Amino acid sequence: MAHLSEAFRLSGKDYLREWRISGSFIVALAAVLGPMMVLFGLKFGVIGSMVDELVHDPRNREVLSQGSGRYDLPWIEKMAQRPDVAFIVPRTRRIAADMQLASKVSNKIINVELIPSGAGDPLLEGLGALPSGANQIVLSELAAQKLMVKSGDTIDGSIARMFRGKAERQHLDLKVVVVAPAALFNREAAFVAVDLLQAVEDFRDGHRVASLGWDGVEAPGERIYPGFRLYAKTLDDVAALQKEMIAQGFQVRTRAEDIAVVKDMDRNLTLVFWVIAVIGLAGFALSLGASLLANVDRKRRELSVLRLVGFHTGDIILFPVLQSVFTGLVGWFLASGIFFGVSFVINKLFADQLAEGQSVCRLLPEHFIVALVLTIAAAVIAAMLGGLRASRIEPSEGLRDI
Amino acid sequence: MENSTEALVARPTDKVLIYHLRDVVRTREAEGTAFRLRVPSLQIAMGEKIALIGHSGCGKSTLLDMLAFILQPTESGAFRFRPERTDDPIDIAAYWDKSRQNRLGDLRKKYIGYVMQTGGLVPYLSVRDNMSLSRNLLQMPNNDMAVEELASHLGIRRHLDKFPSALSTGERQRVAIGRALAHRPSIVIADEPTASLDPIAAEKIMNLFIELVDELNITVIVASHAWRHIKKLGLRQLSHRTQRTSDGKLTETVVTG
Numbered sequence A: 001m002a003h004l005s006e007a008f009r010l011s012g013k014d015y016l017r018e019w020r021i022s023g024s025f026i027v028a029l030a031a032v033l034g035p036m037m038v039l040f041g042l043k044f045g046v047i048g049s050m051v052d053e054l055v056h057d058p059r060n061r062e063v064l065s066q067g068s069g070r071y072d073l074p075w076i077e078k079m080a081q082r083p084d085v086a087f088i089v090p091r092t093r094r095i096a097a098d099m100q101l102a103s104k105v106s107n108k109i110i111n112v113e114l115i116p117s118g119a120g121d122p123l124l125e126g127l128g129a130l131p132s133g134a135n136q137i138v139l140s141e142l143a144a145q146k147l148m149v150k151s152g153d154t155i156d157g158s159i160a161r162m163f164r165g166k167a168e169r170q171h172l173d174l175k176v177v178v179v180a181p182a183a184l185f186n187r188e189a190a191f192v193a194v195d196l197l198q199a200v201e202d203f204r205d206g207h208r209v210a211s212l213g214w215d216g217v218e219a220p221g222e223r224i225y226p227g228f229r230l231y232a233k234t235l236d237d238v239a240a241l242q243k244e245m246i247a248q249g250f251q252v253r254t255r256a257e258d259i260a261v262v263k264d265m266d267r268n269l270t271l272v273f274w275v276i277a278v279i280g281l282a283g284f285a286l287s288l289g290a291s292l293l294a295n296v297d298r299k300r301r302e303l304s305v306l307r308l309v310g311f312h313t314g315d316i317i318l319f320p321v322l323q324s325v326f327t328g329l330v331g332w333f334l335a336s337g338i339f340f341g342v343s344f345v346i347n348k349l350f351a352d353q354l355a356e357g358q359s360v361c362r363l364l365p366e367h368f369i370v371a372l373v374l375t376i377a378a379a380v381i382a383a384m385l386g387g388l389r390a391s392r393i394e395p396s397e398g399l400r401d402i
Numbered sequence B: 001m002e003n004s005t006e007a008l009v010a011r012p013t014d015k016v017l018i019y020h021l022r023d024v025v026r027t028r029e030a031e032g033t034a035f036r037l038r039v040p041s042l043q044i045a046m047g048e049k050i051a052l053i054g055h056s057g058c059g060k061s062t063l064l065d066m067l068a069f070i071l072q073p074t075e076s077g078a079f080r081f082r083p084e085r086t087d088d089p090i091d092i093a094a095y096w097d098k099s100r101q102n103r104l105g106d107l108r109k110k111y112i113g114y115v116m117q118t119g120g121l122v123p124y125l126s127v128r129d130n131m132s133l134s135r136n137l138l139q140m141p142n143n144d145m146a147v148e149e150l151a152s153h154l155g156i157r158r159h160l161d162k163f164p165s166a167l168s169t170g171e172r173q174r175v176a177i178g179r180a181l182a183h184r185p186s187i188v189i190a191d192e193p194t195a196s197l198d199p200i201a202a203e204k205i206m207n208l209f210i211e212l213v214d215e216l217n218i219t220v221i222v223a224s225h226a227w228r229h230i231k232k233l234g235l236r237q238l239s240h241r242t243q244r245t246s247d248g249k250l251t252e253t254v255v256t257g
């Protein structure tokens, strides 16, 4: 133990006494590492917020059925069970999926499309309420503005049909449970439970809707849905789901390609970054290694004196290793300082284009740790060569150096 | 040319032998010529003061380096070291054979002080730290004023906090002597410790050195080419003879004592 602590103390003193040389290596390291951290911070910040946006916008996980297909309830239920599916609701025929809405406070009567929703709908997630039953509705912001209503209000919904030669109209009191902001959906529309959509379709088709007391003929057999709304569990599931469904002959549309573009960009930029990082760190390690090797030759005599007084081979190897670890540590510290300074300026420059809390250039704590570990590893590897050289010095040779 | 001389001091018979060498050889070769140091027999008792006097190049440093375990003998019939009266002799030849460098380093650390012709100080350590180098490695206390006292004896107390670069050559030699003695080794080996000084300073420092060694009761081996004043100090001189082969390619020094 005395050996280790003495090796530590002496190499530290040597390092401090040669502060000019030590300092220039610290600066050289920071000059390589600092910009590298800024570069990675930019990559991480820019691509990271792009990926974040992708992940957080549920529309990117949407798998939309296209055209008119034929899906039955067992198929829908089977899909809902899949681990890569977060949410699925069947939709009824588009032509029968609309409704006239009116409110007491507005003189406008609007016709909105009805979108099926239900428990677990990722699009409405976070709004605090979902429509259920035949008397609840979620209005899009545009529709709510026209009707001049807010959540909690009750509006009138009506549908009309020609049945047995005469026009009929049914009215429903609908409670607006929540208003979906335009950022989520920017058309005049309403989200309703599948039950309500089916009732509307049945009514239009002249079928009886027992639950609402609407008269008509008995519905024939099993219901076939022309489409569905599906959300994959994660972004990564989208492409596979799309591929599988197309293979099954279903027509679907996703944003898989947009996702792929961002992901490719992320991957390629990461690759470019690593190439730069490896070249930079390797260059630094080489120059540090060469200088430590030269150092050992320069300090042959001192190292011999240390061997003479009884330092072990291992202690002698420790000298250049400890010194380059000091360099790595302080250089990393300085580089982190450079990063904080530069990233502050960059983020300030882009502040106008950024949302609150977003940054163009940022790193996570673990990135700093990785940078430190890589730097120390490079420094230790560089120093090993010098250390081995130092350990081979025969004391009697070194002592009598001219 | 020096020749073999009788022992100046009678050797007591009941002595513990700190060094016991038999048939130890070291050969050094450089550019076609070779030098060989041969030690048929060498016995140094604990507490003895030994002088090794010879002209430049006769092999003094070669012998001292082997005695300090920093130079490996080419051959050794026996090479035993017994620094503690109560312990068995240590087989140094076996350590060399097994490349136990760290073990040899430990022996040096504990039992040997080495003074070189010049320098041998660590430039980034203060005089105090240089003198405490071995003491610190041995985890000896540094609050007992031992270093200060030694520095006072050597007349360098006021330089304790300076760095070696700020000292004169003579002062540096005093520090080197101080470092070799500070950890109270069993033996001090000094390779021409005063050769780089003017004769007056050299004599003064040599006297001081021998005085200190006497006082601390440390065995000493000192190499020198200045015969005159060594003689006055009453050291036992090792006898040696140097021969050159007829073709001039091999020089051999034989040391006994």
Ligand SMILES: Nc1ncnc2c1ncn2[C@@H]1O[C@H](COP(=O)(O)OP(=O)(O)OP(=O)(O)O)[C@@H](O)[C@H]1O
Binding pocket: B028, B029, B030, B035, B054, B055, B056, B057, B058, B059, B060, B061, B062, B063, B225
């Ligand atoms: N590293 C070496 N390689 C080859 N030969 C060497 C080496 N060091 C010394 N020698 C040779 O060994 C011989 C003895 O050298 P050594 O250093 O022991 O002499 P010395 O008696 O200490 O001389 P000085 O009084 O000048 O210090 C010399 O002839 C020298 O040429």
Ligand SMILES: [Mg+2]
Binding pocket: B060, B061, B062, B191
């Ligand atoms: Mg010599």
